[in-house]
Amino acid sequence: MVMLKVENLKVKAEDKEILKDINLIVDDGELHVVMGPNGSGKSTLALTIAGHPKYQVIDGRIIFDVEDITNLPPEERVRRGVFLSFQHPVEVEGVKVIQFLQRVLKNLKNLDEIQAYEIIFAAVQELGLDDSILTRFLNVGFSGGERKKLEMLQAYLVKPKLLILDEPDSGVDVDSLKMIASVINKLHEGGTSILLITHYGRILEHLKPNRVHVIKEGKIVASGGVELVKIIEEKGFAAVEAV
Numbered sequence: 001m002v003m004l005k006v007e008n009l010k011v012k013a014e015d016k017e018i019l020k021d022i023n024l025i026v027d028d029g030e031l032h033v034v035m036g037p038n039g040s041g042k043s044t045l046a047l048t049i050a051g052h053p054k055y056q057v058i059d060g061r062i063i064f065d066v067e068d069i070t071n072l073p074p075e076e077r078v079r080r081g082v083f084l085s086f087q088h089p090v091e092v093e094g095v096k097v098i099q100f101l102q103r104v105l106k107n108l109k110n111l112d113e114i115q116a117y118e119i120i121f122a123a124v125q126e127l128g129l130d131d132s133i134l135t136r137f138l139n140v141g142f143s144g145g146e147r148k149k150l151e152m153l154q155a156y157l158v159k160p161k162l163l164i165l166d167e168p169d170s171g172v173d174v175d176s177l178k179m180i181a182s183v184i185n186k187l188h189e190g191g192t193s194i195l196l197i198t199h200y201g202r203i204l205e206h207l208k209p210n211r212v213h214v215i216k217e218g219k220i221v222a223s224g225g226v227e228l229v230k231i232i233e234e235k236g237f238a239a240v241e242a243v
């Protein structure tokens, strides 16, 4: 079954056409990787699927789980099972991580505070996180690696139908990278469809993607298996122009 279908998608922001004609199908439970040089439109694609108001769809559509979500507000997409990890998460002084996660689980899964607490605590143990993270204020003073870990914990708790990760591997150390990869693998094994955007192939050493897409100047210029990653690693993005 198709989980995400992006059809002839053209997107602009502030009068600049960014995505030209994107076509992409992610089946139920598949892990797809999107790679591309800086400025090729990777984040725009992620944010458009999530419904960010800055990005205007000028042609084409986004089908999620048989429904056209092209014009749905972001919170409605979240409610239907789309989860986007943000490159720049917000800091909230006064809200503790545990309270934030309890709220997320209450809203999306109808869990009460105690049920949510138990699930959160178990997940922290399972993922090998330090439980002191739960009593800190949301993202305040968090290192890049800690922010990413928190996002992955959140994704793991939510267990979305579709997880979109925008460069979760940027600027993190080896241990954080392994934790991030392990959450991706656990969710993938549990049936979540995943769209993973990355600039480097490093994280892919820990993953088994079903398909790899290369995006350049707002277009997908190549789709294939992990062999594409090898070509990019060895010869750069220029080498996949005509694949």
Ligand code: ADP
Binding pocket: 013, 014, 016, 018, 036, 037, 038, 039, 040, 041, 042, 043, 044, 045, 054
């Ligand atoms: P990537 O994530 O692949 O590095 P982006 O999707 O962030 O690329 O950006 C693609 C292009 O679109 C870049 O040239 C960028 O400057 C431009 N762009 C992205 N967001 C906006 C925006 N909100 N307004 C105007 N231009 C944008």
Ligand code: MG
Binding pocket: 042, 043, 044, 166
């Ligand atoms: Mg980006």
Ligand code: MG
Binding pocket: 008, 059, 060
């Ligand atoms: Mg069209």
